[in-house]
Amino acid sequence: MNKPPSPFQEAHQVARLSRRSIVVAGILMATVACVVAPLGLSGIQQRYAISMDPQWQSCLPWSTFFVRYGKPRSIHAGELVLFRDKKLDPTGFGNLPAIKYVAGGPGTVMEIRKDGVWIDGKFWGRMWLLPWMRMIHVGSLPYGRYVVPPGKVLLMGTTPGSFDGRYWGFASVHRIYGEAWPF
Numbered sequence: 001m002n003k004p005p006s007p008f009q010e011a012h013q014v015a016r017l018s019r020r021s022i023v024v025a026g027i028l029m030a031t032v033a034c035v036v037a038p039l040g041l042s043g044i045q046q047r048y049a050i051s052m053d054p055q056w057q058s059c060l061p062w063s064t065f066f067v068r069y070g071k072p073r074s075i076h077a078g079e080l081v082l083f084r085d086k087k088l089d090p091t092g093f094g095n096l097p098a099i100k101y102v103a104g105g106p107g108t109v110m111e112i113r114k115d116g117v118w119i120d121g122k123f124w125g126r127m128w129l130l131p132w133m134r135m136i137h138v139g140s141l142p143y144g145r146y147v148v149p150p151g152k153v154l155l156m157g158t159t160p161g162s163f164d165g166r167y168w169g170f171a172s173v174h175r176i177y178g179e180a181w182p183f
Contacts, residue, residue, distance in 0.1 A: 051082075051099070051180065059157025059164060062182035065099055069178045075153060077102050082178030083155065087168035099180045100155035100164055108148040110165070112141055117166040124156060127166060141169055 047070065053063045060080075067082055075081065079102050088098050103119050104110065111118040116126040148154050152170035156162065165171065 050183075051097075053099070059098075059100065059159055059162035060182070061158060064183040065180040066183065067099075067178050067180050071177065072179050075102055075105060075173060075176065077104050077108070080180040080182070081153075081155070081176045082180050083171060083176045085168075085171050085175045087171075088163065100157055102153050103156040103165065104148050104154040106148050106150045106152065108154055110146045110148070110154055112143050112146070112166060114143065119154065119156075124166070125158075125160065125162075141167065146170075 047068060049067045049069070051065045051067045053060070053065075065080070069082070072079075072081065080099055081102055082097055082099055084095060084097055088096060103124065109120055112127070117124045146169070148170055151173055153173055153176070154165045155171050156164045156166065
């Protein structure tokens with residue numbers, strides 16, 4: 001006497017496809033993937049990238065970053081941002097991209113003293129590069145107390161040889177065109 005098939009066995013038998021159907025479905029999916037993938041990758045490549053810092057003496061402790069292009073919704077101290085600024089570019093043309101920490105936004109106090117740079121009363125670092133700076137288009141900030149104005153940010157590196165806001169001042173938020181995360 002034969003047992004009637006269980007509901008699971010019935011469903012499994014109904015879902016069984018012929019080899020021809022499987023081959024046709026596979027070809028169809030591969031065709032769709034070949035057409036859609038380049039379009040999707042193009043969109044991803046326009047928004048995201050892997051960036052490397054080729055400098056021997058970097059301003060940050062990392063050399064590889066995941067980058068998202070586009071203006072950040074908001075900019076906060078402690079974040080890494082991608083920007084371009086004429087003051088950073090030794091050629092003076094302003095087309096070199098750079099990644100720096102946002103050390104402070106509007107209202108942040110930066111004090112440059114003989115013993116180093118202080119941001120909101122906390123020691124950030126020394127002025128190691130000052131004796132070697134000879135970029136006429138930049139100059140360097142004299143000793144003093146500076147307050148970040150509206151629409152500007154203080155961008156800094158963390159290594160002693162970092163060429164950053166302690167030398168060239170504040171950057172416009174309009175120069176920021178992406179966010180970065182270290183690998």
